[in-house]
């Protein structure tokens with residue numbers, strides 16, 4: 001039951017969080033902090049850092065020397081731009097990109113491996129005890145991949161000629177950890193990734209959507225265990241369709257803290273394509289995105305279990321807390337606490353309709369099945385938004401045991417985009433006309449609301465006449481304890 005599993009889950013995750021944070025960041029266990037950590041400077045291995053000549057060979061030589069000596073640090077001295085093709089991070093090696101140093105990803109297809117799934121500027125595969133730190137920057141030169149600037153969506157270069165990658169989204173990403181253990185990424189800036197993943201307008205093929213949703217990111221974890229991401233800033237171009245922030249795919253025991261993400265596409269995005277996602281915490285973050293700030297899915301073939309999102313500020317985003325479950329995986333035990341959200345409408349070619357909270361499960365297409373979502377908690381949430389909360393499943397029994405405790409929702413319109421649409425994308429029913437409401441519910445079993453306050457700005461939200469919109473035959477066992485709804489103070493004063 002939610003009442004007993006909630007606090008337990010919280011304790012378990014808090015224990016995980018503190019044990020990982022307390023460990024020294026970015027230090028190889030081969031060289032505990034009390035011993036001297038061997039350091040290899042890329043300039044000693046021949047890197048020039050003029051931003052024109054490729055330093056790939058020299059950087060890789062420093063990494064290889066470091067790894068074969070048992071691990072340590074590979075330093076990128078400050079004040080230089082290190083242009084590079086893909087470099088391979090090896091077990092035991094931590095890259096120390098000094099403040100004022102920049103690692104710049106190449107923009108030629110030949111700079112990257114043959115297989116598109118390995119297109120990263122920095123790539124770690126099957127590695128243990130690896131990391132990146134130092135206060136510096138990794139830059140993907142994303143603007144060089146713009147073929148034509150377009151008001152709604154830039155037309156981008158796509159490396160699809162070889163056929164290894166098809167479609168219009170074949171571009172390299174920044175940081176990839178594939179099948180790694182004990183990863184620490186701390187104190188780095190990730191800027192201008194080249195892989196822009198555009199949310200598809202209605203009507204695009206499902207396969208495009210799946211591929212798109214499964215491999216774009218500034219920082220991409222795939223089948224990793226025990227990853228710590230701290231003090232990372234991610235900046236992408238907001239006005240063009242862009243990249244995800246951090247994608248946590250098929251990975252367990254991930255701790256994200258003190259991150260600052262300002263990007264076009266989903267900011268923190270757990271996905272399950274080939275395995276489940278267990279034990280993820282994201283805390284103390286600031287997010288701005290033209291897509292979802294937090295999004296589970298839409299790749300959701302396996303389960304999501306034990307996730308905590310706490311102390312997060314979400315501003316100017318298209319969608320706040322999103323679950324887009326489409327492929328049969330189940331979600332169990334997710335807590336969202338102490339979160340302030342502001343969501344607004346943007347161009348509908350982007351997924352999202354200004355929902356502060358969006359929880360949906362439906363089959364992506366006729367070959368998929370819908371997973372269940374149970375034991376969700378929303379505690380201490382404050383939102384100012386242009387649209388209401390949306391909770392929906394296609395079948396009875398798929399949404400179970402939701403709690404909203406101390407939730408303050410203010411509804412106001414401040415853009416001139418059209419409202420009155422439910423957005424089921426990706427897949428499912430696409431856009432559906434539906435009048436706006438405070439919370440729309442479709443198919444829920446057991447929903448507990450305790451201390452909820454809805455405030456309405458009457459001048460700009462005409463037609464928003466329904467605080468709670470549901471059909472009693474599909475929503476069973478709702479309890480409202482201390483529920484208030486009224487005009488907002490500012491609109492009363494007018």
Ligand SMILES: *[C@@H]1O[C@H](CO)[C@@H](O)[C@H](O)[C@H]1NC(C)=O
Nearest residue numbers: 012013016252253278279306
């Ligand atoms: C999740 O975290 C708990 C508590 O730390 C741990 O017992 C459990 O093994 C973890 N699950 C996985 C799959 O690692």
Ligand SMILES: *[C@@H]1O[C@H](CO)[C@@H](O)[C@H](O)[C@H]1NC(C)=O
Nearest residue numbers: 028029030128129181182226
């Ligand atoms: C991860 O780090 C811990 C602590 O240093 C170590 O015991 C463990 O063996 C490492 N895991 C792997 C897979 O190397």
Ligand SMILES: *[C@@H]1O[C@H](CO)[C@@H](O)[C@H](O)[C@H]1NC(C)=O
Nearest residue numbers: 156157158160165166167168
């Ligand atoms: C390759 O990318 C271009 C440009 O985005 C696109 O128009 C074309 O359809 C793609 N071709 C294939 C085979 O994916």
Ligand SMILES: *[C@@H]1O[C@H](CO)[C@@H](O)[C@H](O)[C@H]1NC(C)=O
Nearest residue numbers: 023024026182183184226228
């Ligand atoms: C996780 O990795 C960190 C280093 O990144 C290490 O210090 C810690 O002991 C590891 N924890 C486990 C449970 O392996």
Ligand SMILES: *[C@@H]1O[C@H](CO)[C@@H](O)[C@H](O)[C@H]1NC(C)=O
Nearest residue numbers: 223224225250251252275278
């Ligand atoms: C995560 O934990 C689950 C459950 O124990 C396990 O099936 C899966 O293989 C783990 N994934 C990784 C990448 O370790």
Ligand SMILES: *[C@@H]1O[C@H](CO)[C@@H](O)[C@H](O)[C@H]1NC(C)=O
Nearest residue numbers: 258283284285286311312313
């Ligand atoms: C919440 O996160 C912010 C950083 O975004 C941090 O400054 C603040 O101390 C955190 N608050 C708590 C209670 O941990």
Ligand SMILES: *[C@@H]1O[C@H](CO)[C@@H](O)[C@H](O)[C@H]1NC(C)=O
Nearest residue numbers: 310311312313338339340382
């Ligand atoms: C949310 O806003 C309230 C009131 O303005 C503030 O006290 C709180 O610290 C904020 N929390 C976050 C996570 O931004």
Ligand SMILES: *[C@@H]1O[C@H](CO)[C@@H](O)[C@H](O)[C@H]1NC(C)=O
Nearest residue numbers: 010310336337338379380406
């Ligand atoms: C919610 O906020 C109250 C009051 O600020 C605080 O006492 C409580 O610990 C918070 N709950 C959680 C789960 O953070």
Ligand SMILES: *[C@@H]1O[C@H](CO)[C@@H](O)[C@H](O)[C@H]1NC(C)=O
Nearest residue numbers: 345346413414415416417418
């Ligand atoms: C919407 O408002 C913006 C300015 O906020 C204005 O530039 C634009 O023309 C308006 N669009 C419509 C359709 O009214």
Ligand SMILES: *[C@@H]1O[C@H](CO)[C@@H](O)[C@H](O)[C@H]1NC(C)=O
Nearest residue numbers: 401445446447448477478479
């Ligand atoms: C109704 O929901 C509450 C939790 O909100 C739960 O404790 C109770 O068992 C449910 N009752 C039924 C009949 O399902």
